[in-house]
Amino acid sequence: MTDDPPFSPALLPAGFVDLLTPDARTEARGVATLMDVFASHGYDSVRPPLMEFEETYLAGAGVALAEQCFRVMDPDTRRMMVLRPDITPQIARMAATRVAGSPRPLRVSYAGPCVVVAPVAAEESSRQIMQTGIELIGPDSPEADAEVMSIGAEALMRLGVKDVSFDLTMPPFIPALLEEAGVPAAQRPALMRALDRKDAAAVAQHGGALAATLIALLDATGAAEHTVAQLAELTLPPKARIVLDRLIDTVAAVREICPALRMTVDPVEFRGWKYHTGVCVTLFAVGRSEELGRGGRYLCNDNEPACGLTLRPDVLFRMIPPTPARARVYLAADASRQEAAALRSQGYATVRGFASGAQAEAEARHLGCGIILSGTQRVDLA
Amino acid sequence: MTDDPPFSPALLPAGFVDLLTPDARTEARGVATLMDVFASHGYDSVRPPLMEFEETYLAGAGVALAEQCFRVMDPDTRRMMVLRPDITPQIARMAATRVAGSPRPLRVSYAGPCVVVAPVAAEESSRQIMQTGIELIGPDSPEADAEVMSIGAEALMRLGVKDVSFDLTMPPFIPALLEEAGVPAAQRPALMRALDRKDAAAVAQHGGALAATLIALLDATGAAEHTVAQLAELTLPPKARIVLDRLIDTVAAVREICPALRMTVDPVEFRGWKYHTGVCVTLFAVGRSEELGRGGRYLCNDNEPACGLTLRPDVLFRMIPPTPARARVYLAADASRQEAAALRSQGYATVRGFASGAQAEAEARHLGCGIILSGTQRVDLA
Numbered sequence: 001m002t003d004d005p006p007f008s009p010a011l012l013p014a015g016f017v018d019l020l021t022p023d024a025r026t027e028a029r030g031v032a033t034l035m036d037v038f039a040s041h042g043y044d045s046v047r048p049p050l051m052e053f054e055e056t057y058l059a060g061a062g063v064a065l066a067e068q069c070f071r072v073m074d075p076d077t078r079r080m081m082v083l084r085p086d087i088t089p090q091i092a093r094m095a096a097t098r099v100a101g102s103p104r105p106l107r108v109s110y111a112g113p114c115v116v117v118a119p120v121a122a123e124e125s126s127r128q129i130m131q132t133g134i135e136l137i138g139p140d141s142p143e144a145d146a147e148v149m150s151i152g153a154e155a156l157m158r159l160g161v162k163d164v165s166f167d168l169t170m171p172p173f174i175p176a177l178l179e180e181a182g183v184p185a186a187q188r189p190a191l192m193r194a195l196d197r198k199d200a201a202a203v204a205q206h207g208g209a210l211a212a213t214l215i216a217l218l219d220a221t222g223a224a225e226h227t228v229a230q231l232a233e234l235t236l237p238p239k240a241r242i243v244l245d246r247l248i249d250t251v252a253a254v255r256e257i258c259p260a261l262r263m264t265v266d267p268v269e270f271r272g273w274k275y276h277t278g279v280c281v282t283l284f285a286v287g288r289s290e291e292l293g294r295g296g297r298y299l300c301n302d303n304e305p306a307c308g309l310t311l312r313p314d315v316l317f318r319m320i321p322p323t324p325a326r327a328r329v330y331l332a333a334d335a336s337r338q339e340a341a342a343l344r345s346q347g348y349a350t351v352r353g354f355a356s357g358a359q360a361e362a363e364a365r366h367l368g369c370g371i372i373l374s375g376t377q378r379v380d381l382a
Numbered sequence: 383m384t385d386d387p388p389f390s391p392a393l394l395p396a397g398f399v400d401l402l403t404p405d406a407r408t409e410a411r412g413v414a415t416l417m418d419v420f421a422s423h424g425y426d427s428v429r430p431p432l433m434e435f436e437e438t439y440l441a442g443a444g445v446a447l448a449e450q451c452f453r454v455m456d457p458d459t460r461r462m463m464v465l466r467p468d469i470t471p472q473i474a475r476m477a478a479t480r481v482a483g484s485p486r487p488l489r490v491s492y493a494g495p496c497v498v499v500a501p502v503a504a505e506e507s508s509r510q511i512m513q514t515g516i517e518l519i520g521p522d523s524p525e526a527d528a529e530v531m532s533i534g535a536e537a538l539m540r541l542g543v544k545d546v547s548f549d550l551t552m553p554p555f556i557p558a559l560l561e562e563a564g565v566p567a568a569q570r571p572a573l574m575r576a577l578d579r580k581d582a583a584a585v586a587q588h589g590g591a592l593a594a595t596l597i598a599l600l601d602a603t604g605a606a607e608h609t610v611a612q613l614a615e616l617t618l619p620p621k622a623r624i625v626l627d628r629l630i631d632t633v634a635a636v637r638e639i640c641p642a643l644r645m646t647v648d649p650v651e652f653r654g655w656k657y658h659t660g661v662c663v664t665l666f667a668v669g670r671s672e673e674l675g676r677g678g679r680y681l682c683n684d685n686e687p688a689c690g691l692t693l694r695p696d697v698l699f700r701m702i703p704p705t706p707a708r709a710r711v712y713l714a715a716d717a718s719r720q721e722a723a724a725l726r727s728q729g730y731a732t733v734r735g736f737a738s739g740a741q742a743e744a745e746a747r748h749l750g751c752g753i754i755l756s757g758t759q760r761v762d763l764a
Binding site for chain 1: 389391392393394395396398399400401402403404405406407409410414417421422423424426427428429430431432433434435437438441452453454456457458459461463465472475476478479480481485487489490492493494495497499500510521525529639683707708710719726730731732733734736748749750
């Protein structure tokens with residue numbers, strides 16, 4: 001192309017950023033805090049690689065992410081490799097291979113960057129996303145789902161993120177209901193679209209014999225206990241009832257651990273879930289549109305049940321107070337090395353300078369230092 | 383290709399690995415320790431992105447790394463993007479753009495993964511490498527070089543890495559000497575090869591009038607003080623003398639801060655340095671062949687002087703004791719939530735179980751727990 005605009009040396013591709021101080025520090029500290037909460041519940045960290053063979057990554061859970069993968073050729077094997085857009089499918093692979101023999105329930109945590117071809121949600125612009133999460137592999141029960149969600153809630157509380165809403169869904173429910181109720185295949189797309197848009201009139205139009213039930217489901221959406229009460233009274237075909245009851249049981253199991261958690265339920269939601277097979281959850285801060293995390297139940301590559309939750313430190317760090325920097329001490333040319341080391345061990349940052357006297361004071365201020373160390377003497381700048 | 387061997391779902395591309403427990407934990411803790419040492423010297427963390435436009439990355443310092451970059455097309459702009467093989471050129475870009483206006487000396491630190499097309503050294507197999515480093519931007523002096531190296535030495539000591547050798551070189555010295563001495567261009571390649579192989583006979587053969595000097599330089603290589611003493615006595619053309627004196631001054635400046643540091647000097651070494659313009663250093667553990675880190679002096683994208691050092695936590699974690707896991711407590715079905723939280727805050731990992739009595743004991747052992755919490759009662763397993 002010859003008509004490209006002049007190229008700025010500062011320009012980064014859309015969705016990729018230079019994170020500066022204090023953001024980089026706040027994010028790194030946030031990741032460490034999250035990983036520490038996960039470790040306190042017995043989740044041991046693993047670190048899968050940034051790239052895998054396409055055939056490996058797109059086997060199992062990863063297949064739904066094919067469109068989100070950047071690909072490059074491995075010059076060694078001439079096979080295609082993908083840059084991971086999501087870590088969970090790597091854990092699903094590991095569970096079936098490297099750690100197939102580890103005792104179950106298997107609890108693992110991870111933290112690392114991922115790259116997606118296009119931002120994952122309309123509210124987002126990032127193409128490099130940071131994931132920090134846990135996976136509980138083996139058990140398939142409401143209690144397992146609740147453990148994962150409650151640890152997520154604790155982690156966010158430790159981080160200082162307030163007013164988080166856990167929005168629960170059951171993506172397989174609506175397809176299961178339409179199937180069991182015998183809604184003709186030709187009718188389903190229009191009905192699914194209507195449900196997705198929460199358009200009660202269109203649901204009434206396309207819902208046939210199910211219309212009243214579906215509208216009751218739409219109406220039920222909201223605060224968890226309200227929804228659960230309404231759902232319990234609904235008449236449903238038996239298989240759909242079992243699927244929905246699992247959602248209800250999970251709400252009860254989460255509530256038992258987290259009495260005060262803000263929790264909503266939308267039994268009709270199914271869109272945007274790629275490889276999930278059971279109860280799913282999306283985390284939002286009240287009044288903000290970006291997702292803080294998401295997770296849910298899926299199957300590992302050998303069909304072993306698993307449940308996970310991934311938090312997004314690159315979103316979260318914008319919602320918490322910046323991690324304070326160490327207070328800075330300017331080391332004049334004659335500063336005692338021993339005293340400087342003592343200050344560092346007390347939590348100060350010492351910044352080596354090459355000036356002394358009045359010049360030292362000017363340079364100290366210039367470099368954000370509130371203290372000067374000269375010899376063994378510490379001078380606090382007013 | 384139809385004759386590919388059967389593809390294992392566990393297979394990863396050469397040089398990419400799944401890091402498991404405790405390695406992943408040890409590496410993450412190691413990175414945190416290094417970053418903390420850097421912060422204690424006033425180095426603030428930044429986090430440049432995994433990918434950049436090729437035009438941006440290969441401008442300035444990055445150009446020497448073109449062969450190490452995987453490339454993909456950005457579907458938005460149709461421009462090529464590179465997956466970074468090295469973070470330093472990104473800092474060189476930032477210094478000239480985003481943080482061009484920050485006070486100098488500018489001290490930044492970073493930690494993150496990089497991907498190279500082929501392993502960076504014969505002793506290595508990794509293509510995903512982890513970099514944790516610092517850059518000191520602005521000053522161009524032996525003291526600045528010494529600050530960077532001494533912080534690296536302190537960081538390795540804090541990590542518990544023992545017997546590290548700092549091997550100093552001055553890549554521009556030999557080319558400057560040959561130029562100034564008027565060695566004909568046609569003669570230089572053979573002479574450079576001979577010097578690179580430390581082949582004194584070949585150096586004598588191709589060295590012409592410089593042969594005696596070059597052989598004296600070869601002989602000088604070794605422990606820093608020994609080398610410096612020999613180099614001081616050598617007769618050199620004036621410009622080459624200035625270049626070499628800078629190396630000598632840097633050794634003295636490092637020695638002043640780190641009296642006990644194991645330090646060698648090779649004034650003849652020039653190979654493998656891509657974008658460096660002054661004193662460089664490679665870090666090895668005595669008796670091991672993998673590099674622990676490397677760094678040196680270079681120019682930012684607007685030719686501002688800078689000196690950096692990058693450590694390799696993915697190599698270092700294999701040389702230090704594993705970071706211990708939290709002691710694990712099995713929570714029987716009836717375990718007190720409050721007591722469990724108290725144990726976590728005391729540093730235990732609590733692992734939720736769904737069994738009680740004798741079954742709980744078996745499951746606790748199976749999951750690596752040495753303690754069972756039942757109600758508020760803690761039972762230590764023998």
